[in-house]
Amino acid sequence: MTLSHDVLIVGGGGAGLRAAIAVAEDDARLSVAIVSKVYPMRSHTVSAEGGAAAVIRPDDSLDEHAYDTISGGDWLCAQDAVEVFVKEAPGELLRLEHWGCPWSREPDGRVAVRPFGGMKKMRTWYAADRTGFHLLHTLFQTALQYERIARYDEWYVMKLLVDDGRVVGVVAVELMSGRIEAITAKAVILCTGGCGQIYPFTTNAAIKTGDGLGLAYRAGAPLKDMEFVQYHPTGLPFTGILVTEAARAEGGWLINKDGYRYLQDYDLGTPSPKPVLRSMELGPRDRLSQAFVKEIEKGRTLDTPYGPVVHLDLRHLGETVIDARLPFVRELCRSYENIDPVHELIPVRPVVHYMMGGVHTDIHGATPLEGLFAAGEAACVSINGANRLGSNSLPELLVFGARAGRAAASFASGAQGGTAVRPAVQAQVEDERRRLERDLFHRDGKEPISAIREEMRATMEEGAGIYRSGDSLAKAADRLSVLQERFRSARLEDRSRTFNTELLAALELSFMLDVAEIIVHCALLREESRGAHQRVDFPARDDHRFLANSLVHRDADGSQRVEYPPVTITRWPPGERVYGR
Numbered sequence: 001m002t003l004s005h006d007v008l009i010v011g012g013g014g015a016g017l018r019a020a021i022a023v024a025e026d027d028a029r030l031s032v033a034i035v036s037k038v039y040p041m042r043s044h045t046v047s048a049e050g051g052a053a054a055v056i057r058p059d060d061s062l063d064e065h066a067y068d069t070i071s072g073g074d075w076l077c078a079q080d081a082v083e084v085f086v087k088e089a090p091g092e093l094l095r096l097e098h099w100g101c102p103w104s105r106e107p108d109g110r111v112a113v114r115p116f117g118g119m120k121k122m123r124t125w126y127a128a129d130r131t132g133f134h135l136l137h138t139l140f141q142t143a144l145q146y147e148r149i150a151r152y153d154e155w156y157v158m159k160l161l162v163d164d165g166r167v168v169g170v171v172a173v174e175l176m177s178g179r180i181e182a183i184t185a186k187a188v189i190l191c192t193g194g195c196g197q198i199y200p201f202t203t204n205a206a207i208k209t210g211d212g213l214g215l216a217y218r219a220g221a222p223l224k225d226m227e228f229v230q231y232h233p234t235g236l237p238f239t240g241i242l243v244t245e246a247a248r249a250e251g252g253w254l255i256n257k258d259g260y261r262y263l264q265d266y267d268l269g270t271p272s273p274k275p276v277l278r279s280m281e282l283g284p285r286d287r288l289s290q291a292f293v294k295e296i297e298k299g300r301t302l303d304t305p306y307g308p309v310v311h312l313d314l315r316h317l318g319e320t321v322i323d324a325r326l327p328f329v330r331e332l333c334r335s336y337e338n339i340d341p342v343h344e345l346i347p348v349r350p351v352v353h354y355m356m357g358g359v360h361t362d363i364h365g366a367t368p369l370e371g372l373f374a375a376g377e378a379a380c381v382s383i384n385g386a387n388r389l390g391s392n393s394l395p396e397l398l399v400f401g402a403r404a405g406r407a408a409a410s411f412a413s414g415a416q417g418g419t420a421v422r423p424a425v426q427a428q429v430e431d432e433r434r435r436l437e438r439d440l441f442h443r444d445g446k447e448p449i450s451a452i453r454e455e456m457r458a459t460m461e462e463g464a465g466i467y468r469s470g471d472s473l474a475k476a477a478d479r480l481s482v483l484q485e486r487f488r489s490a491r492l493e494d495r496s497r498t499f500n501t502e503l504l505a506a507l508e509l510s511f512m513l514d515v516a517e518i519i520v521h522c523a524l525l526r527e528e529s530r531g532a533h534q535r536v537d538f539p540a541r542d543d544h545r546f547l548a549n550s551l552v553h554r555d556a557d558g559s560q561r562v563e564y565p566p567v568t569i570t571r572w573p574p575g576e577r578v579y580g581r
């Protein structure tokens, strides 16, 4: 029996659930399914803390939100997409309220908003510091109301099925049994999230391994702007757990080992030469992470067993504010660092947080590969350009999740033919079964995959971290190709079929190695510094050569080919980046 649906969504996080609801609302005749490698509520969206940006106050405007996003993205954003995004974001957040999301309130009953890095007006809606939890819960309980939305929880998608240049479904393994099945569909939407796990220190959950990027790329869809990797300036050392930007929005300070608010010594892109003390901790994430590296060079950080750190100081906010606005931060610090931020300093360091790049889509979530759509962090529309502003990602996954859902629904309604599997497609499924049996279940290789994974992570941090150079990137590229080779002869010890987590880790590592190579390759070719991509050998932004997105294609021989289509500019010609409130 073949499993078959009209629209198949890979990913049960915020983007996937929003897309599924959009399909179900759009056309009652369509069957829609969500495949997710974890139970939907365990998707990374659940851990978003700080909030979701959308214009709501009378002193704010859509143009200002658009401008902040575009200048924050160092002019690499597709401006038509940003205009759509800021316009539709308020409606999406209100819809969520109607579906039950408990947005925090002002005493007079209005929706509360907080300041956020790079946003010149207060427009970040929040539900205490558990925004992602409430958002995902709201979407999940709404999706549950539609019986038509089928779910394959704890199924792992290994491959996209392509027939004659068109995506016609996926091959997936059911983790509980190890059985491998084709699930066919007229349209597939990738909502698989980011891939912070290719770096050693990350806020990203262990499941964020870039599978969707690898799936799309291998199937022939191009990836966009992959060299732009966002570091968040305040992760807990060792675990990488995020201390939300909301902690600084509420008035937290970053101080070095001398107790000095060091950000005042750096150009954060503010109009005045010296940033205003009040707002400097809310400078853009890329500039704050870069300032940290400079503090290391000046010997003004503290050494710990997990590398150098600075401190985040919340003590002056007092217990009442911390408990009301940042309860989760207090809980995390107590549980994972054994410190109480009401009385103690929090050690922090920059950690990888978000991928600006992703599967190239248009403003409807469609990729150039027929039948394939993408939304959320896995996609690159692009509204984030070279550096995402905090709190833009949650509204992005709502706006473009809904758009991708509607576009996929209309594509599936108009698609010719049924979802019967043609022999050529059946052959791909059999190939995949054989590959798993041969390569993975019966592998007596030399070394465990964990060793290769650790080396990949160290390679990325050293070669393609906060600062990069032609030299560091070239070395990283060499090391990664050796790691690819070693991966092919790695060893799998677990031969069982029931919840074989080692097999899962191997499949994930194979995607991560591909994505890591792509990031390094694109970073090597972009000979300029822009947003999160800082080249020490090319320190200036070069609009003449690189006011362009990078699009990386996989050629027939497996090599990477990069093109540079110009950035879509509608109303905001490139200027200096300006921050501060």
Ligand SMILES: Cc1cc2nc3c(=O)[nH]c(=O)nc-3n(C[C@H](O)[C@H](O)[C@H](O)COP(=O)(O)OP(=O)(O)OC[C@H]3O[C@@H](n4cnc5c(N)ncnc54)[C@H](O)[C@@H]3O)c2cc1C
Residues within 6 Å of the ligand: 010, 011, 012, 013, 014, 015, 016, 035, 036, 037, 038, 039, 040, 043, 044, 045, 046, 047, 048, 049, 050, 051, 052, 053, 131, 132, 155, 156, 157, 158, 191, 192, 193, 194, 203, 204, 205, 207, 208, 211, 212, 242, 353, 354, 375, 376, 377, 378, 390, 391, 392, 393, 394, 395, 397
């Ligand atoms: C700690 C943290 C805090 C954050 N805070 C904020 C914030 O305050 N505001 C903000 O705007 N943004 C924030 N972000 C960013 C934002 O949360 C994410 O970008 C966003 O939630 C991603 O949602 P998504 O739906 O695209 O992917 P995810 O929520 O990551 O979901 C991915 C889904 O894909 C599935 N999947 C992946 N691969 C496969 C596969 N091979 N087969 C089957 N299923 C698969 C997973 O099971 C999962 O369901 C934060 C991120 C982190 C890590």
